[in-house]
Amino acid sequence: MKVAVIGGGWAGCAAAVELARRKAHVTVFEAARTLGGRARRIEANGRTLDNGQHILLGAYRDTLRLLKTVGVDRKRCFLDLPLQMRYPPAAGAMDFVAPRLPAPLHLAVALLRARGLDREDKLAMARFSTGARWMGWRLDIDCSVTELLARFDQTERLYRLMWRPLCLAALNTPPERASANVFLAVLRDSLGARRHASDMLVPRADLSALFPDAAATWLATHGATVHTGAKVAAVTQDGARWHIGDDTFDGVVVAVAPTAAAPLLAPLPDAAPLLAQLAAFTPEPITTCYLQYDTSVRLDQPFYALEDTPANGHWGQFVFDRGQQNEAGAGAGMLAVIVSASGEAAALPQADLAAAVAAQLAHVFGQSALASPVWSKVVTEKRATHASTPGLVRPDNATPWPGLVLAGDYTAGEYPATLEMAVRSGVAAAALLGRRP
Template sequence: MADASALRIAVIGAGWAGCAAAVELADQGHNVTLLEASRTLGGRARKVEQHGRTLDNGQHILLGAYAESLRLMRKVGVDLEKSLLRLPLQMCYPPASGGMHFVAPTLPAPLHLLWALLTSTGLNREDKMSLARFSTTARWMGWQMYQDCSVSELLQRFDQTERLCRLMWAPLCIAALNTPPERASAQVFLNVLRDSLGAKRAASDMLLPRTDLTALFPQHAADFVAQRGGQVKTGIAVRKIRKTGTNWELECGAGETPDVQLFDRIIIATGADRAAKLLATLEGADTPPALPSFGYEPITTCYLQYAPEITLPRAFFALLDQPELGHWGQFVFDRGQLNPEQAGLLAVVVSASGNAIELDNGALAAAIAAQLAQALGLPELAAPLWQQVISEKRATFSCSPGLARPGNETSIPGLLLAGDYTAGDYPATLEAAVRSGVLAAGKAALFT
């Protein structure tokens, strides 16, 4: 039996799943080669350079419930206190919009939710009773459904009020699953609520990155792998996978050759569409594995730069999106409160943004700026100094009820998958990606 530390493992794709797999394998002493087609680590959660500034390709929120993400960040040396702004669970709309104000205090669970409910504003007695009924019944059910359905149907079954659905449940569903409630999985939504609202108080905390997403974890992960003798190669696109006996070979683009030529294991940690194309190239196997077809949802982030003295009363607000009025924004983040170097920069998120991106970027940015000016009662927000719209058209899979998702293992021993689309409790989130990477690494390290 070969020494486990001698396993040569290629991880294709340096998004959060690939980085998680590479870290786990390198930590176990395996010889890891991490390959990324682009020049920037992080996949669909990475930094981008725009206007001479470092932005993200999308604004993200992590949760205190993201146990695996936080564990691996600590492992690779991330200072969580400095890198993440920890806020209590909250759903607050700007005062000028007359919306809801819901903030959980630092009390033990579930008292923090009870107190937040009792002291919330913008909800009437019927709304509050509706929310309490949902929480109590979901806990009694063990956060499990006998048969999956849409989130909209779930909310109807729980007799949730129209106002509560509009101000609380629909925004949370879209933010967590990036899928509209009418076609989003109720079971996956309950899974997220179980691990956040239904767990200890810290699990419901909202964690806002103070640094760019590549620096938050992927770059630390790459350094961790390199320090343990692994290889991290960017700008190398794998074109074909070939099985030769008990080994694996990778065919890359012209002039793009990894240092290691033969591998004992392969982990494909790209997006589902790219993984399917790679599997279709597989040579040396009778029947190449196939992936199910996924629908996709876009996410758009609109960056608006104002004078440095422009700041919001809170680090972020929920926004009432009304597309029929040109109000596309769902959340606005004050990046200056996260990083002083970004003073005056606001990031507005439009999840499930398929209709919004039918507009050209200039028109969408102008509409969002006008929405902010009205919602926040600050007319000057209608005229930003500069703007940048970034859309990830295939940001996540469409998280529909009963969706079949593949496991980490394929039908061919030694060939594994990692990514937020693989089987798991969570929707396409950073935590889902990291969990998948960890699972794939564990299976890859097993001897067959």
């Protein structure tokens, strides 16, 4: 079987690897020069950065399986941390760390030991976790995350320091607009599963090297071809065959974002219903502010949560010490501050946002020197994800046209637009084509 994969992001690479495993002859077309799509390597001022900071979870079974398939060593390529939500050690700051104990004991002990939460907060969290398990981590009728938490009488402090930042990090959607069922699915497979599922995996390599580059190397040894800088302008159907340029294929995986998929699919017959689904997504940006300090600057932990209060100019939600996460200490002195659902922050001039984020770090860590980085770079991925809103209908991997399937983090599934959802969609797309006669 001869298959074209349009798009060399995580979904496209996952589909290509799965198809090659099934002995298909695979050709990947990626418009950019770098593989990875919306989770890729970028270069800035001679530095190798990412277009956004990511954390994977131990629950990401398909991603971890494919990483192993293409030869990525998990122990070498990830900083493996227990579940945690730790704030800079200011007075009253929350410090929640799950010990490496069997589930659910690890969460119970973490809650008992947590600092910065009073008895009412801890009882509220226990009440929510117990209730979510009892209802199978799913609502019959979806609602917002804010409404879900109100039903379980979560305290204002717990909402502010635990649930809101978790929702922003996982769904890239503010809790007042985020789907409770999507949020519950993430919690089910992390907090509600075996202890290792909640482990937080911080990539040591850049995002392109972590999987897409390794996948391309693996594909080359399995007879596949990967073209970068190769934008596909049109896909045409001829009976059971598909044409891309002068080449003909038995199947096609369209593994690009909805905005890029729509013009490829529009000329096909009966495309209107699918095009309407693709147009219904609301993009959500993610902004990463890189701040370079002297190489002696180092946080006490690999990353911290930050309380964002835009009214005070505090936009950052998490800060990562790149020197601790990168191999051989590369990136020493560089801090990466994440702003999820960053539309308002991204509208600021980049220099102003970088200055505000640096001032926030100086304030919360009590170190005035952090207000003056020697170099900064603001990177905004404007269409990093889609808003995971209640009741959002996402398109299936299968399409009305035999031999053409979709792959992407926006396709039907329980997860939000994460790397795991992208990989799962690629695996599902490959399975659909693999079942064709």
